[in-house]
Amino acid sequence: MRNILKVVFGRVLFTVLCLIIQLIWIIALVWKLNQYYVWFATVIEIIGVIVVLRINAKSEFSAARLVWTIVILSLPLFGITLYLMFGRTGLTKRTKAYYEKVAAKYSPELTQEKEILLSLKKENIYIHNQEYYIQNSSGYPVYRNTDVTYYPQTEPALEAMLKDLENAREFIFMEYFAVEDTEVFHRIEEILLKKVSEGVEVRFIYDDFGSIGFVKPEFMRRMNRQGIQCRIFNPLIPLLYVFMNHRDHRKITVIDNHVSFSGGYNLADEYFNVTHPYGHWKDTGVRLEGDAVKSHTVMFLEMWNFIRDTDESYEKYLRRNTAFQSLQKGFVQPYSDTPLDNVTLGENVYMNILKTASRYVYITTPYLIIDNEMQKELCMAAERGIDVRIITPGIPDKKLVFLLTQSYYAALIRSGVRIYEYTPGFIHAKGYLSDDQVAVVGTINMDYRSLYLHFECGVYLYGYDAIMDIKRDFIETFPLCREIGLDYCRKRSVFIRCFQCILRLFAPLL
Template sequence: MGKNEPGKAKSGLSRIIFSRTGFILLLILIQLGLFIVTTNLLQSYALFINGTLRVVGVVVLIYIINAEGNPAFKMTWMLCVMAFPAVGTLFYIYVKSQVGVRWMGKRLATLKIETDPYMMQDMDVVDALRASKPANANLAYYLAHHMGFPTYRNTEVTYFPLGEDKFDALVPELKKARKYIFMEYFIVEKGYMWDTILKILVQKAREGVEVRFMYDGTCAISNLPYEYPQELERKGIRCKMMNPIRPFLSTVQNNRDHRKICVIDGRVGFTGGINLGDEYINRKERFGHWKDTAVMLKGDAVQSLTMLFLQMWNVDEKEEGHYTRYLTPRRQGLRRELGYVLPYGDSPFDNENVGEEVYFHILNHAKKYVHIMTPYLILDNEMITTLTRTAKSGIEVIIIMPHIPDKWYAFVVAKTYYRELIRAGVQIYEYKPGFVHAKVFVSDDDTATVGTINLDYRSLYLHFECGVFIYNNSVVDRVERDFQETLMKCHKVSLVELRNRSLFSKITGQVLRLFAPLM
C-alpha cells in the first residue's frame, strides 16, 4: 500500500493520536496523572495532610450516604473513597463541585423558561386522555407541568423497523424542505448515508433554506476532523459540535448529547436510535445485522422536537432565540384515530429522570405484556425491582438484547443481571443475526415509546436523550408486530446457559458491575 496522499485524513488509531483531539485527550490524561501523583505525594510525605484527608474522607462518606441521588452511584463513590481515601475523596469533591457544568445547567433552565410559552399543554387533551386512561393522564400532567413536554393529538406517526427504512423516508422529506432543516445527532460518520444527506443539505442551503446541524463532540475523536463545523459553515450550513472534548478535567465531558432529532419546516420530525453512519442502514457490517428503529411525526407534536433542538442549539448563544418563526402550524379539527403523542426530552441537569419515569410508567400500568428492545442492560435497583415485580404479577415481560455486542464489557455486565430477571419470570432473548440498537417499549396493544434511551446508567442519568410516548395510535400495532417478527430471529437465554458461561466471563462481569454507574 502506498503512503497517504497529502491532505488526506489519517484513519484509525493514527488519526486519533496525531489529531487535535488526540492532543486534548493526552492533556486530560496528564492532568489526571498529575492529580493522582500529587495526591499520593501528599499522602506519603505529609502525615498531617494524610490525617486531614482521612477525616475529610469520613465526612465525605457521611455526606454521600445522606445525599439525594441514586443509591448505585452512592455505592460506587463510597467504594472509591474507601479503597483510595486520598484520590477518591479529592476526586469526589472535584466532581461534586461541578467544574465546567454549573453554567450549562443554569443556561438550560433559562432556555426552558424562554420556550415554555410554546410548550403549553391544551388541558382539553389531558381531560380526554383522562377519560380514556387516567394513569396516562397523570403521566401527561407530570411531563407537561413539571418538565414542559405537552401531549398532542392530530399527529400521524410512522414507525421504521430498520435504519434503511428511516433513511428511505428521510431523504425525500429533506428534499421537500422550503424553510428550515434542523438536525441533531450523536454520531456522524462519513460514508454513503452522510454523504447523501450532506449533498441535500448543501443544495437546500443554496436554495435559501435555513440549515442547522449539530452533533456530539465525541465524533471528533475518530469520525470527523475537529474543524468539521467550519467546513460545513463554508458550505452554507450552520453547524455546532455539542460539548466538544476540551483539554481540562470536567464532569461535563461525561454528559453527551445522545439525541437523534431531525425537524423539517415544522411539519415533519424524526427521532429514534438511528445515527448517521453506514452501519445503521446495513451498508457496512459491524457486529452482524444492525437492528434499529425510529419514528416519523407529522402534525402538532413536531413542535416539541423543534423546541428540544432549539434549546440545545441556544445553550451557547447570547441572544434570545427567535422561536415564533419555527412554530408548527396546528391542524384543524380532531382526528381521534391518531390518539395521543407525547415527545419528551431528558437532561442530566434537571434532577428528573424523565426517560426512566416513562419506562417505569409503562411497566407499572401494564395489564398484559411489556415488550422491550435495548442494546444494553445495566440496571439500578429500582429498575430491577420494577421489572421483576411486573413479571411476578403475571405480566409478560420480554427483553430482546443483542447476540453480537458492540461493547464486550457492557455485555458481560448485562449478563450478571440475567439470572435474577429470569428467575422472576422475565424472558430474555438475544438477536441471533447481530446487534440490536433499538430503544423500544411496547405494551398492551395501545402504548409504546420509541427513542434514544438505553436501559443503562449513561442514558438514564448522564446523557441528553429524547423519545416519543404514543397511546391509542394505530402505529402501536406496527411496533408490536415488529417486535414479534424480531423475536422469531432470537435465541431465548436459559438459566442452564448462564451456568455454563466461562469462569472468566462470570468473574469479569461481577467485578465490572461494581463500576456499572460509570459505564
C-alpha cells in the first residue's frame, strides 16, 4: 500500500494529469471550439511566449530554463500547467520577507569566533577559504570544542540516538524529510513519550511530501495529543501553492543543545534494514557533541518558526554547556542550504572540494543528476590526476532516475572518473572525502532537487580522526561494488541509450 500511495501521489500522477489536460484541450479545439481555434490557440501561444521570456529573464539553473523553453513552446498548455506546478522556484515577496524576518531573529546567535578562523588560516589557507565561504554565505560558523562520531551504517547510529534521547533533560528537537509510523519510529516514540512525562519539551517536524505513504493524516494530531509538539512542513496543495516545489529534506536530531545527529537516513524501517525493498540499505550519519550543536539547534528553530512563528524567546534553547571540553582536534562546520537565496551552497561546497583536491576525492550519492558545471569539475579533477571515485546504488529505488544516473557514466569514465555501483543494494549516503583531511556528511544529493530546490544540511569536517573512519568506510565499501567501465556503457541497447537521451533532456525536472 505504501508503494502504491507513493506512485499515486508522486510526480508521475501530476505529469499524467497535465498530458490528459493537453489531450482534452486538443479534442475540445477540434470538436467544440473549431470556429474559435485560431483565437484560443493564439492566446495560449502568446501566454506561452510570455512565460518563456519570464523564465529566461531569471538567474536560474540554465539547463532548467532550456527544458521549460522546449516544453512550453512545443506543448503550450501542457508546459504552462506543468510549470505552474513544478517550475516556479521563486517565492512571493511576502513569503520571502517572512523567512528573512525569522532567520534574522537567530542570526546574532551565529557569531564566528575570529580566533578559530585565524587558527585555521595558519594551518591551511585553502580550507580556511572554503569554511570562510560557507560561513559568509550561510551564516553558520566554524567550531572547535566538539566531538565527532561517524556512523558507516544506520543501525549503530539509531542505537546511539536512542541512548542520547533517553538522557535528554531539557528538550528534544527532531526534523526529518520522511517518517514512517512503524517499528523504528515506534521505538523512538516510546522514548519521546517517556521524556514528555518527565517534563522534557519535545518538538517534531516532518515534510508532507516526503512522508506521503508513510503516515496517515491523523499522525500529527496523535503526536500533539500525546504531548509531542508536531508540525508539518509545506502541506501539499497541488496547483495552488507556489511553494509546493520546495521540500524540507534535512535530517536533524538535537538534544539539549549539547548532542545532535545528522546524515542521510530518515525515520523509516527500510533505512535501518528492518525491511529490504531494495536489498541492503546503506546510509551514513554523524553525531556531534559540544559547541557545534548550536548550529543544528538554530536550524531547527528557524524551520519551526518559519512554519509558524510562536517562539517569543529562544535563549533557553541555546545555552552552552561550559563544562564540556572536547579532547578531539579539528574544525567542524554544520551548515544549511536553502532555496530561498541565490546561492547554490551545497553544490559550491562540493565543487570547491574538487577544485582544491591534491590526491583523491571519494563520493557517495544515491542520485547522480548533474549540471554541466558539476560534470566539468568532476572531469577536470580526474584529468589533472586526482583519483575521483563515485559510488552509486546497485539496486535502484527509482528506475527512471537510475537510468538517468547511468547516462552520465560514459562522459565521466572517459575523463578518468571511476564509477562504482553498490551491489548489495541501495546506497543512500551523501558524502565527500578528500585527501585524508576534508569530509562532508549530510543530506545533499547530487541532483537538481537537492542542489536547487530543497532545504538541506551538511557537516563539513577538517582535521578530525573521524575523517579516517570515513575513509575506512569507503575502502571497505569499494570491494562490495562493481566498477563500471566504458564497455558496460557501450553494450547498452540502442533503445535504452535513446531513452536516456530523452531523460537527460528532462533531468532538471526529476
